[in-house]
Amino acid sequence: MPDKEHSVFDVEEQLARLKARIESFRDTAKEKGPEVLDRYTGELERLLDKYDAARYKLTLLRKGGEDALAELRDGFDQALTDLKAAVTKAKDKF
DSSP: OHHHHHHHHHHHHHHHHHHHHHHHHHHHHHHHOHHHHHHHHHHHHHHHHHHHHHHHHHHHHHHOOHHHHHHHHHHHHHHHHHHHHHHHHHHTTO
């Protein structure tokens, strides 16, 4: 169980960094003016939706028993991969 707890802690840190990047994108768009913010609001919301999905999967992973751990881990890994890819892609826009 300590490995599971350590793994969850590492993922929490990754999610916190990605959330900070998303918020940084929002701040940058706000600084550039309302037109830029309006143009990228949809993109920012999609990033936050992906973040929420990854956070939800992490909650399931944390609550899951050992039997379901492998299946839940796969779902979480995919959600985290999707979030990282979306943040990386959005970086160029901001």
